[in-house]
Amino acid sequence: MTPCHKIALIQLYPQPLSAAENFAKAESFIKEAAREGCHLAVLPEYHLTSWVPDEPTFKESCAESASYLKRYQELAKEFRICIVPGTIVEVVDNFLHNIAYFISSDGEVLGRYQKKNLWHPERRHLVSSAQEPHKAFDTPLGRVGLLICWDMAFPEAFRELISDGAQIICVPTFWSMKDVSDEGYALNPDGEALFLNSTVISRAFENTCAIVFVNAGGPPGKGEKTNFAGLSQIGVPHVGALGKMGRSEGMSIVELDMNVLKIAEDNYKVRKDMKNEGWHYAYTRMRDEVPKL
Template sequence: MAPTYKIAVIQLHPKPLAVEDNHSKAVEFIREAASQSCDLAVLPEYHLTSFPLCSQYQKYLNAYCSLAAELNINIVPGTIVETHDTLLTNVAYFISNTGAILGQYQKKNLWHPERPHLTSSAHEPHVAFDTPLGKVGMLICWDLAFPEAFRELIAGGAKMIIIPTFWSLADCTEKGLAYNAQSEALFLESTLVARCFENTCMVVFANAGGKKGGKKGSWAGLSQVAVPFKGALGKMGDEEGMSVVEVDMQILGGCGGGV
């Protein structure tokens, strides 16, 4: 019998350069997810900060490892920008409920503003890895647009693809926005569900969102868990918050058993 997993998708509104505040808020959400007996909590890309202030990345990675072990919950802490000599990398980690790092992924397909600053994983293969939730693969943000990345992970046995993201409505070109101001939201809603149907997999998508109760802006939000047959589960709007969903892995053909 296939297991059922409880997944918390956390849609944060990060404050620019306020690393400690952003981390504290993330920890609060993860503790709330653990109190609801979630198996996995996923944060957005750049939830701590973007390119600056990344020299202390190890401090925050260690903190998330300790938190995972304390709360007995698997955590993907969005992405953490790391500095290695003169190189900056944007990395997602899968931390098990024992606090062990079971997998990591460095963003391959960089968005235009990132290219002058970040180093891509370039031709490194996409690799699936074993977790307490079965075989998992990770992508980051714009990687979503490349179906071959999914195919490589699926070929490696992944049934769950986790995608921390920082994707806004303003990422579209001016010409595209003139046609449809919501075109980026349309892309996300269409592509996320299409990918899970194409690959018979679950897609866990955690995006950044706007301030709770704030003015409508360019935040896309739409964090969700997408599965075949049902589509988007627990889909959020554009505001900060958390969505908790239960997924019976039988919907993926019963191939999602834990290790």
């Protein structure tokens, strides 16, 4: 029997440089998710510090936030829930690394990923994982991969994880509606929402996988009156977006039926084609065989 996983999308509003306050909110949401029987809780990128790299105490706040990984491990073990604690910015040799972790329900770190594709303003502050390959890993929910925010724009990242067997790809994100120039924003004030909604679903279809996209949200009660894009959702092939949120802080609980991914692969055969020796993008005419639909 193909399993069904209950996943909590925690669209947190991160107070700048307030790791303790942000962790307390995250902890509250995770405990609620555990009470609801969730198998996995996912938080956004920069959820402990927000993204304010020009603030004088930003690096100091990042150094402090690294200690919260152990607290998330303890939380996962106590409440028997897997956690992707968004990203945690760590100071390594005085340089900043933006890291996503997957913590199992027994508190063990099963996966670690350092952001590879940095958004243009981040490149003055962060160190990329550069040539390190994208790798999937085994979890209680199946084989999982991690990507972060602007990695969404790179289909190659998803393909590498899919080739390593990933069925679920978690993407903690810190994406606003005004991450573009004034000229770009003038063309379409909802352009970033269009980008996110389109890309999450496209990546799910073209890789026959589930995309667990969790973005930062705006302050509670602000509704659409915020520059935070929000729109956290799980994208799956055939069905589309599950549990899609608005723009402000909150939590959405989604039941992910893994059978949908099997049906998609049976139809599209993406993984099967990728396993073929000498796989490439060219097409050849099939002779003496009628493909089954």
